[in-house]
Amino acid sequence: MEQVIRTTLDVQKDKHFPSKSDADGRKTGESEPDVPSGDGAQAASGAAAHRQRFSGYGARHFRVNIPESRLSAGQERYASALIEVQVASVLMHAWSEVEHDLVYKPLEGELSASEYALLDQLNGLVLAGEIALEQLQQAGDARLTAAETPFRNHYELAEFLRTRLSALGVDLTDATLGRIDVLFDYLAEQRSATASSVTPYLHRLEQDFERRPVAAQLADLMLSGNEARYKAFLSAMAASRNPTNRKRTTIASLETGSPGKLALGEFVTAWVLFENMLKDVAVFEEDRLPPLSTLLRQLRDRGLISPKQFTELEAMRELRNRVVHRGVGEVPPELLRDAAVVLRGLTKAIERKGGPS
Structure with a gap:
């Protein structure tokens, strides 16, 4: 959550609750109520008489500005507004609401020591509940990992x-x-x-x-290097865009039908052959194949491809990413077929120069 806030908004200041305690037992990071007299003063004096056993309010507060780039036209004036974002669990928020209404808005006088003790006890239960929920999440993660x-x-x-x-x-x-x-x-x-x-x-x-x-x-x-997996993944991508057309994935389903599917199948086949060739000629340690962009530069630096061929392969890589990760969309079948021809030619040329490493 903190990462989302920091990447979305301009954080000016943040506070942890609770922070270190000062001499009188109140958390130094905790904001004081803006009620210097009357019921608020009585509540403050009564609270001082009861020393909390638990840490009290637990949360993270951020004072932020909204970047102008995230505001619509006509809303630029809000960029200067200082906003506070409070991040807490639902359990802690509920306890905080009860505690605030009883301590700082008493309807019939100051709370008794027993009532302060009950609030403290509830705070302990909330903290225990948060720990239990965290453990439950961790246990679920461990179960999924191990089984x-x-x-x-x-x-x-x-x-x-x-x-x-x-x-x-x-x-x-x-x-x-x-x-x-x-x-x-x-x-x-x-x-x-x-x-x-x-x-x-x-x-x-x-x-x-x-x-x-x-x-x-x-x-x-x-x-990488597996044609059947490529086509199954492309089918999953297509189904996510058209859920009503979801059906079991088969290689044949991508190789038959419209010209677009035929061209896509031809391009994928050529790309898989290219990837498998790269595994044979690449220089890498253990089972960690370098990123494709690194492999292409390696081919260029070793003289296995010319600068022009490097540029062509960079274009093929961008087309591959467009097809696999963003869906084939409006890619013309002719572009896919032409790309497949280029890939097959480059693959053969590199194989002749490089051979098995």
Whole structure:
């Protein structure tokens, strides 16, 4: 949540609650009520008489501005407004509302020591509830990781990825996760929507998720050099755009029918052959194949392709990403067929120069 706030808004200041306690037991980060006399003063004096056993209000507050780029035309004046965003659990918010109404808005005099003690006890229950919910989430994540239990939906897959990658210090947003829904549909169709099927690829991810989201990187690693997987993933992408046309994936379904499907099948076949050739001529350590952009530069630097061919392959790579991760859309069949011809020619030329490494 903090990552979302910091990437979406301009944070001017933030506070943790509770912070370190001062001498009189009140949390120094806690805001004082703006009631210097009357019932508020009585409440403050009564609170001082009861020393809390639990930490009280727990949350994170952010004082932010909305960037002008996120405001619609005519709303620019709001860019100077200072806004406070308060992030707390539902349990803590409910306790805070009760505590505020009783302590700072008493209807019939100051609360008794017993009532303050009850509020403190409720605070302890809320804190215990938050810990229990965190443990329940962790236990669920551990169960999915250790067992072959399939993810029930793409939300479970997304939460699994968030949890596993957070251990590496990575905070993921919906944007940096990418099309997890398409990835889940593909995995479910392949009967591989389990933690054990996804985990082997996690250590091979590059952490440039702003440029290449998690779902796109995982798909690239899973599909590399396998024509059947490519076509199953493309089917999942197409089904996500047209849910009413969802049907079981077959290779034949992408090779027959409209000219667009035939051209797409031809391009995918040529691309798979190109990827498999790269694995034979590339220089890399262990099982971690470098990113495609790195491999293309490597081919150029080794003299296996000319600068012109490098430019052509960069265009092919962009077309491949457009087709696989954004859907074939309005890509003309002629463009796909021409690209397939170019790819086949380049693949043969590189094979003749490079041969097995």
